[in-house]
Structures are given as C-alpha cells and as structure tokens.
Amino acid sequence: MNITVRTIADLVQGEIVGDPETILTGPGKIEDAPPGSITFLANEKYAHLLPSSKAAAVLVSRQFVPESASHPVLIKVDNVYLALSVLLRHFDRGLSFEKKVSDKASVSDTAKIGADVSIGEFTVVKQGVVIEEGSVVYGQVYIGDNVKIGKNTKIYPGVRIYHNCVIGDHCVIHANSVIGSDGFGFAHDENGNYSKIPQIGNVVIENNVEIGANTVIDRATMGSTVIKSGVKLDNLIQIAHNVVIGEDTVIAAQTGIAGSTKVGKRCMIGGQVGIVGHLNVADGAMIQAQSGVASEVKEPGSKLYGSPAIEYSSFLRSYAHFKKLPDIAQQIRDLEKEIELLKKQIIHSS
Amino acid sequence: MNITVRTIADLVQGEIVGDPETILTGPGKIEDAPPGSITFLANEKYAHLLPSSKAAAVLVSRQFVPESASHPVLIKVDNVYLALSVLLRHFDRGLSFEKKVSDKASVSDTAKIGADVSIGEFTVVKQGVVIEEGSVVYGQVYIGDNVKIGKNTKIYPGVRIYHNCVIGDHCVIHANSVIGSDGFGFAHDENGNYSKIPQIGNVVIENNVEIGANTVIDRATMGSTVIKSGVKLDNLIQIAHNVVIGEDTVIAAQTGIAGSTKVGKRCMIGGQVGIVGHLNVADGAMIQAQSGVASEVKEPGSKLYGSPAIEYSSFLRSYAHFKKLPDIAQQIRDLEKEIELLKKQIIHSS
C-alpha cells in the first residue's frame, strides 16, 4: 500500500513543500503517527505537536506557516478535512461483501432483490419488500412488509425497519437503529385512561442520508416523518412522529426532536439538544449543544444557546453575569448600606 | 374502504355540520389531506389551514367556530384526539400475523406457548418461559429463562428480555428495547477497585404498558423494578434499578430516572428530564422537558422546571430576569454612580 507524496498530492490537489518522492506507508494521527505515515493538521490547537511527529508528510491548509524549520513534508490544500476524506478513502481497505443472499437469511418469496445485493445471516425480509441493486444488508436486520430500499445503501446489523417505510439511495444506517416505530400518541378516554392513537403513517428517508447507531425515527401518525437528502444524524437521536428534517442538516448525538417540528436545510444542531413539538426551525440555524428550543426559530442562520434557548451571544453574556450573581447580590447589599448612611447624613445635615 | 361522514360520526359520537352522506376515502393531515379524506383539528394553531384543506371532512371540538364559511364538513366531538384514535383504528389495516411459531425460531421444549401466539424468525425463547394466548413476538427477539409474558402483548424485533422478568397483558414493547439488564451498581473494594454488586432482582411490567424503541429498564438489585399498569414510555428512556413508575404516568423520550426513585401515578414527564436516585415524586407531577429533579416532589400535581428543577412559574420568572442580567448589572453600575454623586453633593451642601 506504499505510495508517494506526489500521488497523494495529485489526489487532493495539494501543493508540496518538501520531497515529492517521499514514500508514505499509511495514515496516522499527529500525536502517534508511525514513521513513514501521513497525518493531518486541521485544528491549530495541535500545531505544537508537528515538530515532534514521526509522520513523513502532513496535510495542512494553504495558509499554514510552520513554527519550526523541522517538520514533515507539507501538502497544502484548500480544505484539510475534505483532503483527509479523500486520503482515508484511498487507504480504507474496508470489507468486501459477497454479493449474495445468505442461505441463513429469511427472505420472503414476494420480495424483489436487485442485482449485486448482499443480505447477511439471520436477516428477515418480509413480504413485498424491494431492495435495489448494490445495497448491502448485514446480518440480523429486520425489514418489515413493503419496505423499499434504494441503490447502494448500507444497513448494519440489528437495524429494524418497520413496515411501509422508504429508504433512498446511498444511505448508511448504523447498527441497532430503529426506523418506523410507532409515534408516541395517546388520547385520554372518558375514564381518564390512555387510548392509543394508531400510527398509520411511515418514515421516508431520502438519498445520501447517514444515520448513527441506536437512533430512533418514529413513523408518522398519518403521512410521513421525512429525513431529506444529505441529512447526517449521529447516534442515540430521537426523531418523533411527523418531524421533517431539511436537506443537509447535521445533528449530533443524543438530540431529540418532538412531534411535527420542521427543521430547515443546512442546520447544525449540537448534541443533547431538545426541540419541542410543532415548531419551525429556519434554514441554517445553529443550535449549541444541550440547548432547549421552545419557540419558533424564524431567522435563517440564527445561533441559539441555553434552555430555554435564546440568541447565542446573549446567552453567553447572561451566563457570565450568572456566574457573578453572588457578587451582584453583595453589590446590592453595599448599595443599601450606602443609602442608609446617606439618609442619616441628610437628616443630620438638614 | 370508502365510508360516509354519517358512519364516522356515529363511531365517534359526533355532531355533523354539512352533508352526512359525503364519502370519505381515508384519513389525512390537514396540510396535505388528499381530496375526499377526513382530517382533524386539535391545535388552534393550525386553524388557518382549514379553508384551503382539500379534506372532505374534519374532526373538530364542540366549541369550534370556523373562521370562514368555506370549510369541509365538520364532525364536532368532545375530545378530538380520542375521536382521532377511533378513526385511525378504523382505517388501520395493520398487519396480520400468522398465529404460529416460526420453524426458524429457537424455542425451548420447556417453554409454555399459549394459543394463537405468533413467534417470528430467529427469536430465541429459553427454558421455563411462559407466553400467554394471543401474544405476538416478532422475529429476532430474545426471551431469557423463566420470563413470563401475558396475553395479547406485542414484542417488536430486537427486544431483549433478560431472565426472570415479567410482562403483563396488552403491552407493547418497541424494537431494540432492553428489559432486565443489570442495574449499575459497584462497590469500592479495599484496593479502590470496583467490585460488581450482583443484580439478582427482576423487572415487572404490569398491564397496558407501552414502551418505545431503544429504551432500557434495568433489573433490581434485589426485588423488582416496577412499571405499573397503563404507563407509557417513549423511546431511548433509561429506568434504573429498583425504580417504580406509578399507574398511567407518561414519560417522553430520552428521560432518565436514577436508582430506587419512586414516581407517582398520572405524572407527565417531558423529554430529556433527569431524576436523581432515592427520591419520591408525588402523583400527578408535571415536569418540563430537560428539567433535573434533585429533591423530593412532595406536593401532588407539582409543576417543575429547570436544572435543578424548581416550581414551574418561578423558573420562568427567574429565567426572564436571567435574560436581562446584562441590564441588571448596568442598573447597578448606574446606581453606584448616582450614589457617588449624591455623596459629593451632601458633602458640598453640608
């Protein structure tokens, strides 16, 4: 798997500072890169590690100026993370799949399985399912009645897809995620007991969506819960019934979005965020981790923080004062004393 | 599946405003209901969508007064959500199950399987298990030694029920939830290492309980973790060892309840709430999403908010001032200046 700096630089359209014929053995992290490896520097915080790194080459930004003359060969690129993704794809041997249906899977006679589809051991494929060409379904997956899965999609072990859900092309769903479980809907009956509201809709996941492990996306009460093209969801996320997530929005782990809320395009939502139901979140909103969004986000590109969430820098300003509240209380007590004193002086002087 | 307004109105005991012979083709959401469908209006927020809805009929509350003369046939009911649950149950074709044990399941000879029970492919049923009549166990479920499952309960794929746990009648457990995993208990030994405290109790789930996907309920150290009748748990919830959840309490997604806490009846707990261990939460408590309950909740019907949680409206008042803290700090600086000025004036005048 050895390769020269020149070859990598060509792959990532990089500019070489150093010997282009340097041989590279594989990728590594800056702090523990093996001799001969290629690493990357995307976060200035780690720049001090460069002189002591054993890497033979490093991906850096066009603007990067090394602190010391001693450093690996530089490959300067416009976007370090994008170059890294190209680099790693080159070195990723990945896993090869037998393009066949395991004889230990249980596949309905009425399912339509495309060319070059892989289905692993102990996977269940129920009636009316369609899986299009090139998709990989690992072992131990459950695919309910009439589910449709597009082309070149990858479904990891233990994923459960309930009946009637639709998954697009080029999607990835990690292990033990659940797509299409019932939305959480109950109505009080005349005796005060809960009556289940049947959830007869489905989940629609468009193309190029990646979903992490142990994430749950509930089916709609009616209609569809929709995850639009290019959305990236991390692990352990909760998407409630009838939510819509707009194109290319990314959501970090353990965030929950309550029922019927519509999140815009290209939003960036941190981890452990909660968004209440029946809201609209404008395109490009950026929501800080652990925030709780409790009202409409109308302005595109809004930055929010806090629980309940307010404008990002306002929250930081208020929180800075929150930390000083004991001092503020003392200031007020001091003022009260001063005023008492002034009162006496005035009485005395008058 | 076509049906008249009159038939639906009879089902939900509704009052018709419009033509009772109108033909309905199925249910739909107000914003995208297909022509001929029946929709519902439970949240006033969506009332403005009614004039433009293509639905042929709409479930509304008895008090509803349309804003415009142009609207679908109205069916006025006491409780829109309850009527919706009846309506959707009518239209839900659901899935039919073969009432049989799959020959691809692994069922112990010592298990007792009731009449009309369905057990799916690759499900494991260990020794001493009892499953009573009419229950549906999907594929890929694990049912450990001596587990007892009542009548007409539905267990979705990937659920894991550890040994000795008990599930009641008419329960639903969604995919990949775990019932009866070990409680999180460790003791420091003399060397400062952790020694595992064996968790030899179980989990008891009573009747009419619904549990979402990827939720975890740990077994008790001794005795039982208990989920009482009528409780509804959403997805990704954590219930620790020896917790008791009272009858008809509902808990939204991603909430966690620490060990030995006892939650009362008919509580409503929002999403991402945390409740610390060894507490009692009174009946009917209402806990706002993302709150952190750190002390006893003694008053039935308490409303709580914040982390740590305080009385709901007190939190809102304090938070309103939190948002104005930069102004408050400015006010204090202004007061200090004024007092300095006054001091000088007094000295001057005296």
Add this chain to the structure above:
Amino acid sequence: MNITVRTIADLVQGEIVGDPETILTGPGKIEDAPPGSITFLANEKYAHLLPSSKAAAVLVSRQFVPESASHPVLIKVDNVYLALSVLLRHFDRGLSFEKKVSDKASVSDTAKIGADVSIGEFTVVKQGVVIEEGSVVYGQVYIGDNVKIGKNTKIYPGVRIYHNCVIGDHCVIHANSVIGSDGFGFAHDENGNYSKIPQIGNVVIENNVEIGANTVIDRATMGSTVIKSGVKLDNLIQIAHNVVIGEDTVIAAQTGIAGSTKVGKRCMIGGQVGIVGHLNVADGAMIQAQSGVASEVKEPGSKLYGSPAIEYSSFLRSYAHFKKLPDIAQQIRDLEKEIELLKKQIIHSS
C-alpha cells in the same frame, strides 16, 4: 440455600450483634424483606425503616447505632456496599451456560474459539475472529471480521461489534450496545455537500470493563477509541471517535462525550452530562448530572456543575441567587426609588 448469620459474618468479615445462629433464607430490601431474610442499610435515610423490617439480619456500618432496642441481628462491616456485593454473589444462582457453540450460530471456519466458550443461537462470528477461553457470547450477537475478545468476557444478546475492534478479559457488555460504529465525521466539499470521512480506526476495550445496554462507542477515524481497564459505563451512553476514557472512571446513563476528548482516571461522571470534543478532563474529576463541560478540566479532583459547567459550589451559590432574581430586581427598583427621594431631599435641603 439457608445459611447462618455466623457464616455470612465470616464471608464479609463482620461483627455480629445478636444471635450468630440465626438462620437466613435469602437477601431482601429493607422495606419489603421477607421474614428470615438478610437486608442492608447503606443510606441513613432509610434507618427509620429498620425497627419495622421483617428481616432477620442486616448489614450495617461499624459506626451504626440503632435508634431502638428492637432490630434485626446486626452484622457490622467496614463497607456496606462491598459486603452486599459479597452477600449477593453468594445468593446469586445466576444462569448456567452450556459451554458450547450453538449449532444455530453462524461461525466462520477461520475464527479461533477458545476452550469452554459459549456461543448462542443466531450469533454471527465473522472471519478472523478470536474468542478466548471461558467467554460467553449470548445469542443474536454480531462479531465482525478480525474482532478479538479476551477471556471470561460476557456479551449479551444483540450486541454488535464492528470489524477490527478489541475487547479485553473479564468484560461485560449488555444487550444491544454497539462497539465500533463509524465516528461522525463529514467534510464540506466544494459544492457545500457533505463528504464522509472514512473511519478506519477501531475501538479498544481493556480488561474488567462493564458497558450497559444500548450504549454506543464509535470507532476512531484513525488509531483507536480507548476504554481503559476498570471503566464502568451505564446505559445509553455516547462515546465518540478517538475518545479515551481513563482507568476506573465511572459514567452514568445517557452521558455523551464528543470526539477526541480524553477523560482521566477515576473520574465520576453523572447522568446526561455532555463533554465537548478535543478536551482533557483531569483525573478524579467529579461532574454533576446534566452538566455541560465546555472547557479543559485541568485540576485533578475538580467538582463541576452547570451548563456550561463551572466549579460545583460556585454553581450552587449562583443558582441560589438565580432563584431569587425576581427579588433582586425588586431590590434594585426599591434602591432607584430611594435614590430619587434622596435627590429631592438634597435639593430641598440645599
């Protein structure tokens, strides 16, 4: 399973107050211990339950002084929880496993399975896997290519271990947890679309680690995500790519740790905590539930609370004032009035 107080006292090196020949039938919780059982009292909060307990004996601390003369036989020990762990291990009949590979499992010919290993039904073991002696792999587990599992480790149903991950000796991984799913890494390409950064590292779990149910540990982008010896992770936890958790750290349920953060040894992290990426958390840090750690924790033994987290007692002091903010605002208004009055008096008097 009957046993005398004397035998138990010997096991836990306890001092007996009462009749050492008392017969004990099994363990029980103080509030519902059956007659003849042995219970424990570790939390003073429950001491008032002791006189009415039906238990025949109770584990208490050396310092314990009963409030009333009527109480069960006391067994006084240095560490009640540690004694309890010994006691419960004695009474735990547990489950016996057939030390064999189920013929319903799918095990690659190239896997190396040690002596006395148990592998359950519908488990998948891929090529190149090594499982060392005495380990128990329940049914329905997925073990990817080249995974290595040490000795006497227990893997519960539905766990998914992706390719190339390494698990140590004497570990426990509870149901439906996922080890080695892809880290959440994407780079914007020139069109603003997300390009996946391949995650070609792995997860390394050292010895004596326990992991709860439905927890997720992502594989590293390069190198390893590392869970060091003795770490205890609760349920529904998120560990992102390239995180390192130090020896004997315990983390409660639903906590999330973002990418590349390094947590020290013997830390205690509460439930629902979030820690942002690329941070160092010093050894012995104690982080209160629901906190959000947003900056380096440099001081060993730091106690933190709040979101964003600050020093524990500072947070409590500030929060006490937060609760009084409406009063503080009123105080300021009062001061403003007083100053207005003083101003008039000064004008009047001058």
